[in-house]
Amino acid sequence: MIANFPDMIAGSLNLSEPWYVEGAEFSPEKKEVHIYVNVREGAEFACPSCGGATVRNGYEPTERVWRHGDCLFYPSFVHCKRPRVRCPHCGTKQISAPFERKNSRFTLLFEGYAMLILADMPRAKAAEILRCNEKSLSAILSYWVNEAVSRQDLKGLVRLAVDETSRLRGHDYVTVFVDADRRRVIDVEQGREKSVISTFAEKLEKHGGSKEAVCAVTSDMSKSYLPGIAENFPNALSVIDKFHVKQILTNALDMVRKEEQKSSEAKQALFQGRRLFMIPRGRMSEQQVAKLDSLSKRYPKTGKAYSIVAALDDFYACYTVEEARNAFDSLYSWMRRCR
Ligand SMILES: [Zn+2]
Incomplete structure (x- = not known):
């Protein structure tokens, strides 16, 4: 048995005096862990609205249950009747538990873990792993995303x-x-x-x-x-954006290819090789380069259009303004001559 098990549970719930774990049990039928949290008798709380002194006013009438992080892979639930106080200025007020976010049925630990999981997979898959419904996950996700967005510091955006x-x-x-x-x-x-x-x-x-x-x-x-x-x-x-510029050129290349294909006798070879013209030369295998070169010789118009697209890649790969300017000028005059 883990000797300081209650401390471990209290830590996962962010509890400190006067909050404490009253008990925990495993339900073999439901295969769930249930944790019971309470506050010390006579504990005092500041008013959650004005921060002033208050007197205790019992507990909320019905116990609330929050889904907590799994305990040894068993879904865990926290039960608590939260204390109430009476403030001379604000009236009766509900004290929030240290492990909760207002209006959520999940503990902060669960929500934090859910956000980690959601960062790496679609919601439906995350819901399956976390054993909760997708709608609840959507609510958790939008709360924390909105929270982060509202605190976003955009100073320095250039x-x-x-x-x-x-x-x-x-x-x-x-x-x-x-x-x-x-x-x-x-x-x-x-x-x-x-x-x-x-x-x-x-x-x-x-x-x-x-x-x-x-x-x-x-x-x-x-x-x-x-x-x-x-x-x-x-x-x-x-x-x-260079991808949009490139897209215009690759669409034009495709038009040239289709045109040449129509007028060519050997339609099939060009059609079969059509995807080859969409691959940047740097990413081709030796075999692909050889095939492309032979297709380019056989279909000179498509071959030339491909070279123009490749020249655009070279232009974007330039390191200096001078280099880029020269590359652009020669590409531009080449394209004009090809019209
Ligand atoms: Zn108050």
Whole structure:
């Protein structure tokens, strides 16, 4: 038997005098652990509203139960009738237990563990592991996320990245805001209209940041983001996200490939090799490079379009402004000649 088992339980519940563990039992039928918490007779509490002196006024009428962290893999529950006090200024007040968050049926330890699990897996899986329902987990998740977001310090935000993504695999779009230096998501707004940029800009100011301090904003080429960025971040350089630039070029490459495929006699070879043209050269195996080179010779238009996409990758790989400028100029004039 663990000699200081009650201390261990009390520690997990953040209990200190006058709170104490009155007892604990294992229910073999339900396969659950039940822990009973109480406060010392005659213990005094300050008024939870005004902090002034109070007199004890018994307990709440019905016992409350909270789900606690598992004990040896058995689900554990904490039972307590919390004390009440009477304040001369505020009337009768309920004292909160040290292990609870207001309006939650879970202890703080359980919620902390649930948040750790939720960081690594979908809600349904987490609910299965934690043996609780998904709805409760959603409530825990939104409470702590909102709590963290409301305390967020956005002072020092200088480089911002904005992008849209769809929610729940549908056409329900959200806009994600990322601190590009700290590589952290700092806000998510419903929709992808111009107004989401001003909504974020207001939040930024409320959380210690400054619109004027933002020196660069990365986004796609959307007609809603770009004017929103120009209006709200007067000192920011508008940067087009390289993945969106690359996407335009790869879409064009695909069009060239389809066109050449149509007019070619050996349609099948090009069609079969179509995915090869989507792989950056640096990530290809020797075999893939050889196959691509032979396809490029056979289908020169697609081959040339592929080389242009590859040149864009080289441009983005440049280390100095000078180097990048030269790479861009030659890429640009090459593309113009190819029209
Ligand atoms: Zn009071």
